Amino acid sequence: MTTTLEQPAQTTSQEPAWLAERRASGLEQFKNLPMPTAKDEKWRFASVGRLSIDNYNPAEAPGIDKLSVLDKRSSLVSERAGRSVYVDDTQAAFEGISEELAAKGVIYLPIDEAVEKHPGLMEKYFLKESTELGSKKFFGLHAASTRAGAILYVPKGVTIEAPFVNYYWTSGDRSAVFPHTLIVAEDNAYVSVVDVFFSEGDQNEALNVAVANIHAGAGANVFRKVVQDWNDKTVSFQLDTTVAERDAQVKNVAVNIGAERARYEAQTRIEGPGADVKMYSLTVAEENQEFDQRTYQIHNAPNAVSDLLYKNALLDSSRTIFSGLIKVAEGAQQTDAYQTNRNLLLDPSADANSMPGLEILANDVKCSHGATSGNVDEEELFYMMSRGIPKRAAMQLMVFGFFEEVIEKVASDELAENLRALIHKKFDAKLSQPT
Incomplete structure (x- = not known):
């Protein structure tokens, strides 16, 4: 064809x-x-x-x-x-x-x-x-x-x-x-x-x-x-x-x-000055999925705010890419701009790539960027298991706790519950498998 x-x-x-x-x-x-x-x-x-x-x-x-x-x-x-x-x-x-x-x-x-x-x-x-x-x-x-x-x-x-x-x-x-x-x-x-x-x-x-x-x-x-x-x-x-x-x-x-x-x-x-832009994202990756995220926060006016938080959870051999740039123009003084990418790796073969960046031409700004990638916290996992929670169930609780910071941003109980159901549908099959 x-x-x-x-x-x-x-x-x-x-x-x-x-x-x-x-x-x-x-x-x-x-x-x-x-x-x-x-x-x-x-x-x-x-x-x-x-x-x-x-x-x-x-x-x-x-x-x-x-x-x-x-x-x-x-x-x-x-x-x-x-x-x-x-x-x-x-x-x-x-x-x-x-x-x-x-x-x-x-x-x-x-x-x-x-x-x-x-x-x-x-x-x-x-x-x-x-x-x-x-x-x-x-x-x-x-x-x-x-x-x-x-x-x-x-x-x-x-x-x-x-x-x-x-x-x-x-x-x-x-x-x-x-x-x-x-x-x-x-x-x-x-x-x-x-x-x-x-x-x-x-x-x-x-x-x-x-x-x-x-x-x-x-x-x-x-x-x-x-x-x-x-x-x-x-x-x-x-x-x-x-x-x-x-x-x-x-x-x-x-x-x-x-x-x-x-x-x-x-x-x-x-x-325009005084503008406030918030950007939140949650990505769930499994098997051989690839999610490629590219962001660009451009500040052309002073006294404005932008805040970005992207969270990714990865299973199997899935991949995520995050590349973000904050650009502050010469006249955009007193800019507050933030960029955070957090990756939770649930399998050793999962691959998360992060490339946050700054380009600042003004001298009176507050700008920061950061990226973290890590596995499930073993101490928290051990704590829940010691209270009788099976390992896979404990992992699931931790994953959805990781997601909740973004889900609650939708500011709608109905939509938030439907989103949780969609995510559960994807994760339950994986996280319920015996270890």
Whole structure:
């Protein structure tokens, strides 16, 4: 089978010239940029020799029955302000906003409708923020191909307590999907979003190239949560960018469980003083999974804060890579920026690589970075075993204690319990095996 990814995306309506230009530019970028190699510093430690996107094709629309079934399975969050479900880039459901929110100027629409009804907004923000962390080739493919996704716009001063929830599923074999989430929160707006990535079953092979962009205006508060539980036959790219203006507060919490190979690029740009950006991630790796995490905290304004905590737990011969850079511009005095990567190795063959870094051009800052990798604490393990707790059960307790610091950040009892259930499902089989 030959790939058709280099063909222009099929669109459902006549797109405006600006979007056609961005798609064409993305396609050329995808065609002309080389595949990553082991010599590329932005792909250091990654198993680039195993990276292939050959023989994937744009996903075909599934049948109505499958759309209905997966719509019903999209139930991680019950209370919501809006909800979308996509299966193989085909819309299965889109629950719009209430009349009250619409009257306040809130926009929550699929990509094609947003382009048609709000062209000015989309031209300003859609496909404008790319990645600087190594996957520009794949961003180009996304720009050329994306047609599934949710666009959320919250006007000045509007507060929305319930989250918007977007589900992205794969079901076809050797299918490529290109989910896109765009969040624009104007000054002093408040909103939260949950993006969920699932596979229908254990066998369908898939390529995911997803993009999420957050634009937080002055004083805005944006909370985004990501749940990624692809099957172990999926290759995944998640390319995220955040722009935070004066006094904006942005929090990202990502839980990564699935995929054969998953690369997560998170780029944060602070453009206004007083901004506060928090980034949390939890990754669970087993067997031969590889999770490649690249982050970039860019401080272009003074008196701002960014704080990153990424935790990885590794079983079997799994691998994780963390590469993070904090960059403080010359005028960004009194910056507070932190970056921490912690790895818990549960098997001697597991491999965790960490490369935190700083680039500071200002002289009045507080910046730190650190990385730790270690095994289960033998003293704590012995203590629990001496109280009659079996070794595997004791290990499990310690692992979930390690996770809890991140899980509690989701600030939703329902979602936190569902996340624990997903993680238990993955770990129970391993940790319940006899020693």
